[in-house]
Amino acid sequence: MTEVRRAGLSVPAHVGVLVGLSTGAYALTLAAVTGFQSSAETASRAERAPTIAAIGEMVAARDSLQDRLDQARAAYEAAAGGYSSAGLEIAGLEARLAELAAAVTEVSGAASSLPSSVKLPRVSGSVATVRAPVIQATTGASGG
Amino acid sequence: MASPLRLTVAATAESGMTVDAAWGAVVATFERAEAAMSRFRDSSELTRLNRLAGEPAGAVSRDLVRALVAADRARRATGGRFDPRIVDALERIGYAGVSQGSALASGAGPGWNSRILERRGRRGPVALPVPVDLGGIGKGIALRWAARDLDRRLAAGPAADGYLIDAGGDIVASGSPGGTGPWTVGIEDPAGGTEALAVVAIRDRGAIATSSVRRLRWEHDGRTLHHLIDPRTGEPGGDGLSAVTVAAPDPAWAEVWSKALFLEGSLGIAATARARGLAAWWVTADGILEMTPAARVRTTWVSSEA
Numbered sequence: 001m002t003e004v005r006r007a008g009l010s011v012p013a014h015v016g017v018l019v020g021l022s023t024g025a026y027a028l029t030l031a032a033v034t035g036f037q038s039s040a041e042t043a044s045r046a047e048r049a050p051t052i053a054a055i056g057e058m059v060a061a062r063d064s065l066q067d068r069l070d071q072a073r074a075a076y077e078a079a080a081g082g083y084s085s086a087g088l089e090i091a092g093l094e095a096r097l098a099e100l101a102a103a104v105t106e107v108s109g110a111a112s113s114l115p116s117s118v119k120l121p122r123v124s125g126s127v128a129t130v131r132a133p134v135i136q137a138t139t140g141a142s143g144g
Numbered sequence: 145m146a147s148p149l150r151l152t153v154a155a156t157a158e159s160g161m162t163v164d165a166a167w168g169a170v171v172a173t174f175e176r177a178e179a180a181m182s183r184f185r186d187s188s189e190l191t192r193l194n195r196l197a198g199e200p201a202g203a204v205s206r207d208l209v210r211a212l213v214a215a216d217r218a219r220r221a222t223g224g225r226f227d228p229r230i231v232d233a234l235e236r237i238g239y240a241g242v243s244q245g246s247a248l249a250s251g252a253g254p255g256w257n258s259r260i261l262e263r264r265g266r267r268g269p270v271a272l273p274v275p276v277d278l279g280g281i282g283k284g285i286a287l288r289w290a291a292r293d294l295d296r297r298l299a300a301g302p303a304a305d306g307y308l309i310d311a312g313g314d315i316v317a318s319g320s321p322g323g324t325g326p327w328t329v330g331i332e333d334p335a336g337g338t339e340a341l342a343v344v345a346i347r348d349r350g351a352i353a354t355s356s357v358r359r360l361r362w363e364h365d366g367r368t369l370h371h372l373i374d375p376r377t378g379e380p381g382g383d384g385l386s387a388v389t390v391a392a393p394d395p396a397w398a399e400v401w402s403k404a405l406f407l408e409g410s411l412g413i414a415a416t417a418r419a420r421g422l423a424a425w426w427v428t429a430d431g432i433l434e435m436t437p438a439a440r441v442r443t444t445w446v447s448s449e450a
Contacts, residue, residue: 132340136329140334141387
């Protein structure tokens with residue numbers, strides 16, 4: 001066997017080759033594993049892509065639905081407000097009807113207390129009869 | 145024709161037209177009209193022409209030609225409602241003047257769209273294929289001529305206030321009765337009442353005429369008849385009406401439309417009068433007075449509203 005003399009270091013050659021080979025094998029193994037992992041991740045990403053896309057569409061649809069729900073809610077609240085104000089008007093009308101009913105009751109009561117006949121005082125004067133105004137001619141049949 | 149005449153003149157003392165002169169002019173005009181157009185005169189031009197039974201006449205006065213042309217124009221304007229070719233029908237129901245000849249003699253019968261007179265050129269001889277009665281329109285034409293003559297006389301001298309000519313209920317008036325306000329004319333009650341049914345104003349210039357069954361009604365062959373003949377049937381027309389009055393600028397057209405509207409009857413008169421924009425008043429057989437909007441604006445008093 002050949003001994004390689006180095007200052008301060010004395011390593012047998014067969015050990016150096018073994019270390020180099022091991023290192024290379026490790027590097028090769030590491031690269032293979034890395035490549036494998038990269039391929040696996042790519043395949044995994046490809047498998048997950050449709051699902052991710054579907055999830056994105058569902059999110060967008062949910063947002064659109066949310067917008068429509070918001071609009072419907074706003075319309076409902078506006079209608080509810082109009083209904084409330086109409087209810088107030090109806091209440092006002094009912095109050096006025098009640099007042100009229102009370103007035104009619106008063107009038108009926110007052111009318112029932114009136115006498116059945118009233119003697120009127122004598123009126124003297126002349127009654128003018130409306131006659132046709134003065135005319136200069138009369139149109140009518142002559143038989144002509 | 146052959147109607148009582150009345151002339152009212154509102155003139156100042158300085159007017160160039162005396163009342164006597166005006167009256168003479170009106171009487172002369174109506175005499176001229178009678179001589180040309182009367183069916184009741186043996187010597188009238190119209191009687192002579194009617195008796196020729198479609199043969200051309202040698203000489204016919206301009207007055208008669210103008211009257212016949214006016215009657216033909218009225219026939220076309222009213223769609224045949226007014227048509228003077230009713231002599232045979234009038235004589236058949238007992239309303240005869242002097243004998244006028246007959247359509248049978250000429251072998252012609254009126255289709256409503258055929259002309260009343262035949263003439264070759266503007267100056268050729270005139271012929272009447274069917275005898276013609278110019279009674280109502282003749283009175284209106286005479287009033288037209290008389291009014292034009294008075295207008296010329298009034299224009300020749302200091303201004304007069306106005307005049308009104310009444311020819312048996314057909315009236316033409318001009319100016320005013322006394323410097324202010326319109327002439328006022330009453331519409332006769334066809335039932336014989338003494339009070340007018342309504343009073344109408346004639347402002348500045350206008351005419352008014354009435355077709356009515358009040359005066360000319362008679363019994364013939366057991367039927368009550370009148371003289372307003374429907375040319376389409378040859379029988380008295382105007383179902384449901386007693387009288388129709390029309391106001392118009394010209395007295396002849398007032399007469400024509402009063403008769404044409406009468407023959408529409410009570411069911412058709414309102415629509416026709418309104419469609420033509422006529423100022424018309426009518427009295428139904430029930431005695432109800434109705435009028436068009438154009439008539440309402442001229443009406444100053446209504447008996448039923450007083």
